[in-house]
Amino acid sequence: MKLFIDTADINEIREANKIGVLDGVTTNPTLAARTGRDFKSVAAEILREVDGPVSLEVLSLDTAGMVREARETAKLGDNVVVKIPMTVDGLKAVRELDADDVKTNVTLVFSASQAVLAAKAGATYVSPFVGRLDDISEDGMALVEQIIRIYENYGYDSEVIVASIRNPMHFVKAALIGADVCTLPFSVIKQLSQHPLTDIGMARFLEDWKKVPK
Numbered sequence: 052m053k054l055f056i057d058t059a060d061i062n063e064i065r066e067a068n069k070i071g072v073l074d075g076v077t078t079n080p081t082l083a084a085r086t087g088r089d090f091k092s093v094a095a096e097i098l099r100e101v102d103g104p105v106s107l108e109v110l111s112l113d114t115a116g117m118v119r120e121a122r123e124t125a126k127l128g129d130n131v132v133v134k135i136p137m138t139v140d141g142l143k144a145v146r147e148l149d150a151d152d153v154k155t156n157v158t159l160v161f162s163a164s165q166a167v168l169a170a171k172a173g174a175t176y177v178s179p180f181v182g183r184l185d186d187i188s189e190d191g192m193a194l195v196e197q198i199i200r201i202y203e204n205y206g207y208d209s210e211v212i213v214a215s216i217r218n219p220m221h222f223v224k225a226a227l228i229g230a231d232v233c234t235l236p237f238s239v240i241k242q243l244s245q246h247p248l249t250d251i252g253m254a255r256f257l258e259d260w261k262k263v264p265k
Contacts, residue, residue, distance in 0.1 A: 052226050055104070055212065055234035059083045061096050063237040068100060070240070075103035077156070077178075077214065077234040079134070080110065091127075098128040106156045106176070108134035109144075117144035125153045132175060134158045137165050142172040149173030156212065166198040170207035176232070182215035191215070192224045199229055219243050 053074035056067045059082040067073045076097055083090050094107055105128070109120040117140065121133040132154040135141045145155050149172070156176040157169035161184060169177045179198060181191025195213055202209065210231035216222060219242050225233045235243075 052230055053103075053232040054240070055106075055232055056240060057082070057214065057216075057234040057236050059086050059093050059097070060237070061093070061100065064097060064100055067237060067240055070244075072240070073101065073103070075105060075130075075232070075234075076101050077106040077134070077212070079108050079158070094124075094127055098130065101130070103130060104132045104154070104176075105130055106132045106134045106158075108158070109136075112136075112138070112140065114140040114143040114147070117141065118147050121148050121153055121155070122151070132156045134178075135174075137161075137169060142168055145169065145172040145174050149175075157209075158214070160198075161194070163194060163197040163201060166209075166211075167201060167207075170202060170209040174209045176212050177209045178212040178214040178234075180215035181213055181221055182217040184215075185217070192221065192228065195225060195230055196228050 054072050055075040055077050056064055056073055057077045059078045064076060083093060086093050097105055107124050109117045111117045111120050117135055124133050125131050134156045135145050137157050137159050145157060148155050154175040156178055157174040158178045160166050160177055160179045166177050179194050184191035184194060198211055212232040212234055213225040213230045214234050216233060216235045216239055222233050222243060
């Protein structure tokens, strides 16, 4: 399973890269706004730092606008993936962009039927938002399982990015289900490496080492 970081903060991306586990990046307008910087400058910096796919979002709501934005965005780098919202106009845009070999990530997916339509339209990636579903008392990971099973049934090429991850268990469940990608905030990436028994064990080893004759 590939691991993407969900951020527009170049410092977080660099730290994740140093760990040696980073396969790509996803961003969105909310994350970009938090940087307080010009988006194109932020995007260019991220693309220089990361070799893997970098998802950058369009802001237009109509098909023509999405396609125009997507083509311009794709010029920023060979590893650009354009995030397209899960709407009828979005699906039309994905179809056009797929014909032009522009990679797309259909975002804000909350049902299996939406995921099927995105795959049929030619999406490179499809992003179900599990945390937001959990927030309204639905089972986000159950949706991921449905999508993966449907894609396997029919041989769809779209990869599933488990998005809106809130905790390490989302990550573990995604791996067990067989998701292609997880995209996580940097805070959760750090949590993946932590366990209280690891901390206790290290403290005990250090304490015992003090007892060894020098």
